Amino acid sequence: MARKQHLRQFLGNSLWSGLSTVARAVSGLAVNKLFAVYYGPQGITLLAHFQNLIALLTQLPNGGVNIGLIRHLAQPSPVSQQYRAYFWAGFFLNVLTFIGGAVAVMLFPGFFLERFGEMLLFQGGPVRVWLLLGLFVLLLLHLFWLSLLLARQALNWYVWLSLLSSLVSVSATWWAVGRLDLPLALVLYLTGQAIGGLAGLAVVLYKGLIPTWRFKLPATVVHDLGKYLVMAMATLVGAKLVDFVVREMAIREFSVLETGLWQSAVKISDSYTMVYISVLGMVYYPKIASLLPQPQALREYVRSIFFLLSPAVALALLVFWWQRDFFIQLLFHRDFLAARDLMDYQLLGDFLKMTAWVLSYIVTVQARVKLYILTQLVSGVVYVALVAWLMPLLGLDGLPMAHALRYGLYLVFHLILFRSYFTAS
Template sequence: MKVSSFNSFSVVVKMITGLGVSKLTALYLGPQGIAVLGNLRNALDIFHKFSSGGLTNAVVKYSAENKTKPQAFSQFLSTLLYFGLVTCVISISAIFFFSDWISTLIFGNRNFVNVIQISAFVLPLHVMNIYLMSVLKGFSEFGNVIKINISAHILNLSVFAILLSIMDLEGALLAVVLVPSMMLFFTLYYVRNHFGILKSFSLSEFSSPMLKNLGQFAFMTLISSVSFPLVFLGIRSFLINTIGEVGAGYWESTLRISNYYLMFVLSLLNLYVLPKLASATTQSEFRSIVFTFYKQVLPFFILGLVIVYLLREWIVRLVFSEEFLPAVDLFLWQIVGDFFRVLALVMVYQFHAKKMMWHYIITDLFLALGLYLSALYFIPIVGLEGVVLGHALTYFLYFILILTVFRKALILEKQ
C-alpha cells in the first residue's frame, strides 16, 4: 500500500501530462492526427520490443533472483548486454533499410521517412533505459522507478508541446519518437549508486545457459510485441477504409482514455506484482498474491470504472474537445473489456515470472486473433461500436481461458 500511494502520485502526474498531450493533439491535429499518432505508437512498440529483445520482464526476474549473488548477476548482465547489442544492430539495420516502406505503412501518403530513420538512430538509448529501469525494479527500488517515471511524464508534455508548436504534425511525431530515449538521462542519475555492480559485466562472464533463458523470454515476448501492434494497425486500417479516418480517431481517443484509467493498475502490476511473483515458490504464495491484489485494488478499480462511465461526456470534452463527443458511445463495452483484462492480467504475469512460455504464447495469440477477428466481424454489423464490442467479448473469453489455466492454484487448492 505504501508503494501504491507513491505510485498513485506518479499516475496522477502521468494523467495530467497525458491530458495535456491529448488536448494539444485534439486542438491542433484533430481526430485524423490522433489516428496517425496511434499508428506511429504501434510501430514504435514493435521497434522497441525487437531492439530490446522483449526482455523487460526477464531483466526484472533475473535481477530480483541474483541481486545478492555477484557472480550470477555478472553472468546475467554480461549475457544481457551481448544479447541487447545483437538485437539492437539488427533492428536499426532493418528500420533504415525498410524506412520508405514503413513510412508508407504507417502514414499512408504522408512522407515522414525522416521520423522513421530518427527512431532507428535513438534505439540504443531506449534499450539501455529499458534494461536499467528493469534492474531497478528487480532490486525493489520502487521509489526511484516512480521518480524516473514522474520526470519522464513532465518531459513528455514539455517536448511534445514545444515540437508541436514549431513543426505541427511532424513535431508531434518526433516527440513521440524522442522522449522514450531521452528518459535514459534521468535513469542514469538514479542508478548511480549501483554503478559498481553494473560494471561487473565482461565477455568472459558470458553464459550460454543464461542466453538460452533470455532467448526463451524473448521468444515469448516478441510474439505478442509483434502481434498486438499489428492487430491495432490492422483494425485502424480497416476502420479508415470502412468508416473513415475520423472514426478511427474516435476509437483511438477511446483507447487513450482507457490507457489513462488503466495506468494505476498496470503500473502497479509491473512495479510490484511481477517481482513478488518472481520470488514466489509455491502455488499458495501465487494464490495469495492474486487474491490480495483483488481484495485491495479491484474495489477501487471498479469504482473508478463506474465514475468514468458516468462522467464520460465531460471526460471527452476535458481530454479532447466537443469534436470527439461521438466517442462516448464506445465507453460501455471498452470499460467492460478493460475490467476482464485486469482480472486476467494479474494471473498472466505468472507466465513471465515462471517462464511458462507456451502458455503465454498460445493465450496471447488467442487474444490477438480474437481482438482482430471480432472487430472485423462486428464493425460491418454495428459500425464503429463493433470494435469495442469485440474488445469486451474477447477479453471476457481471455479471462475464462486464463482462469482455466490456473484453476488448480486459485480454486481447487485445499484450504
C-alpha cells in the same frame, strides 16, 4: 492474517509506485489533449499509430528481455558473477532485438510508415535518419535503466527518472504542436524518452549497477532470458502488431477522422490501464516472482489481490462511465463527444482485461512459454476475426464490441486455468 499482511504490503508498495504512475498517466493525457486540440481526430489516430510503432520496436527488448532481467537481477549482488552475466546478456539482447525490429520496419516502409509520410525518414538526408535512430536508442536505454532500478527495488530513483522523462515529453510536445507538421511533432514527442536515457545512465552509474565488462555469455543465461524473449515475440505479434493491423483496417474501412473517434476511447482506456499495469508491474509481478518457491503462499497472495482489485476496478470504471462526457471533453475536446457511445463496450472490455491480467501474470512469471505464446496468438487472431466480422455490420461500434468479446474469452480461459487458486486447498 496472511491475507491482511499481503494487502498491507501490496498497498504500501503501491504508494511508492504512485508518483511515477501518476506522472506517466498525466503526461500521456496531456500529450493526448495537445494533439486533440491542435490536430483533431486525425492527430489522435496518428499519435496512436506512432506510439504503436514505438511499441513494435521496443516490445522484444523491454517486454521480453527486461522482464526477464527484473527476475534474475533481483537477488544477486551487483558485484557477483551471476549479476554480471545476466546484465551483459540482457544488454546485448536489447541491442540485437532492436536492430531486428528496425530492419523489419525499413524492409516494409509502405506498411509501417505510410500514415506518417515516408518523407519523415527519406527526405532530409542521412542526418534525419540518424537523429531518429538516436532517439530510439536512447529510449531503449531509458527502458533498460528502469528495469535495473526496478529489479533492485530502487523505487525512489525509478520515480524521479519517470517524472523527468514525463515532464520533458510534455514540454517538447507542447512546443511542437501547432508549430510543426504532425509527423515532426510526433518525432519531438520522443525527446522525453531520450532525456531519460541520458539521465538514467547517470543514476545507474551512481548506484553502481553497471558491472565490469563481460564478453562471454553463458548459454544458460541466454536461455533463461530467451524464454521471456520468445514470450515477448508472441505479444509483439498477438497484441502490438494486431493493434497496428486493426487500426489500419479501421482507417481503410472508415477514415482517419472517424478512426480518431474510436482511438479517443482507446486512448482514454490506455491512460487508466497504464496506471493499473504499472502497479501490477512494480508491485504484483516482483512479489509473485519471489513467491514461486512457495506454491501455497502464491495461491493465497493471488487470491487476495484478485478479490481486492476486481471490485475496485469495477467501481472505478462505473464512475468513469457515469461521467464519460465530462472526461471526454476534459481529456480531448468537445468535438470528440461523438465517441461517448463507444465507451460502453470499451469499458466492459477493459474490466474483463484488467481482471484477467491478475491471473495472466502468473503464466509470465512461471515462464510457461508454450502456453503464453498460444494464448497471445490465439487472442490476437480472435480479435482480428471479430473486428473483420463486426466492423462491416456495426460500423465503429463493432470495434469496442470486438474488444469486449476478446477479453471476455481471455478471462474465462484464465479462470479455468487457475481454478485451483480459488478452491480450498
